[in-house]
Amino acid sequence: SAVISQKPSRDICQRGTSLTIQCQVDSQVTMMFWYRQQPGQSLTLIATANQGSEATYESGFVIDKFPISRPNLTFSTLTVSNMSPEDSSIYLCSVEPAGAYEQYFGPGTRLTVT
Amino acid sequence: KQEVTQIPAALSVPEGENLVLNCSFTDSAIYNLQWFRQDPGKGLTSLLLIQSSQREQTSGRLNASLDKSSGRSTLYIAASQPGDSATYLCAVSGDSSYKLIFGSGTRLLVRP
Numbered sequence: 001s002a003v004i005s006q007k008p009s010r011d012i013c014q015r016g017t018s019l020t021i022q023c024q025v026d027s028q029v030t031m032m033f034w035y036r037q038q039p040g041q042s043l044t045l046i047a048t049a050n051q052g053s054e055a056t057y058e059s060g061f062v063i064d065k066f067p068i069s070r071p072n073l074t075f076s077t078l079t080v081s082n083m084s085p086e087d088s089s090i091y092l093c094s095v096e097p098a099g100a101y102e103q104y105f106g107p108g109t110r111l112t113v114t
Numbered sequence: 115k116q117e118v119t120q121i122p123a124a125l126s127v128p129e130g131e132n133l134v135l136n137c138s139f140t141d142s143a144i145y146n147l148q149w150f151r152q153d154p155g156k157g158l159t160s161l162l163l164i165q166s167s168q169r170e171q172t173s174g175r176l177n178a179s180l181d182k183s184s185g186r187s188t189l190y191i192a193a194s195q196p197g198d199s200a201t202y203l204c205a206v207s208g209d210s211s212y213k214l215i216f217g218s219g220t221r222l223l224v225r226p
Contacts, residue, residue, distance in 0.1 A: 092158070
């Protein structure tokens with residue numbers, strides 16, 4: 001398994017600003033993922049962030065809006081840029097440890113954009 | 115395109131009842147299926163993982179089954195408790211193990 005922490009746990013931001021969310025894992029993992037959960041909805045994968053390579057974005061998500069960094073095997077950041085109220089969601093990171101075949105999720109960051 | 119559906123969307127039961135949550139998926143070519151629990155405003159807790167070659171997994175009062183050919187999985191909760199109240203999500207992954215496609219969840223309330 002893996003223990004994952006995220007910062008901040010929640011934030012209220014003004015329209016047009018940017019927020020960077022941090023994800024820290026207690027062990028080295030190759031594969032790390034960022035998901036979005038809009039109010040009342042299920043989770044949608046934003047991108048996959050593997051250390052040493054560019055993040056791979058899913059359809060409907062672009063790097064200019066959601067830039068991702070993955071500087072090492074235990075840490076990643078997701079930035080939500082030029083925010084609008086539609087970006088109000090819970091953002092979650094997850095990891096899949098090698099050989100585990102299952103994903104473990106962080107506690108999430110609840111973002112409200114006013 | 116894989117789609118995952120969960121029925122019912124919400125369920126309210128008295129404490130002590132046994133219950134079944136359903137998950138169906140449209141593409142049977144899955145790599146594995148994972149059941150999660152989400153408490154309000156919180157992240158996800160992994161409950162059970164069923165690999166495509168397996169038929170069921172058990173953990174305590176939880177039992178999950180998988181029928182790939184019919185595109186169905188069930189999560190059985192025995193002797194439900196108020197602490198089981200949460201949203202239960204199922205998710206499947208395709209031929210690569212990483213991309214999870216989630217259902218919309220079943221919101222469970224266990225009444226004391």
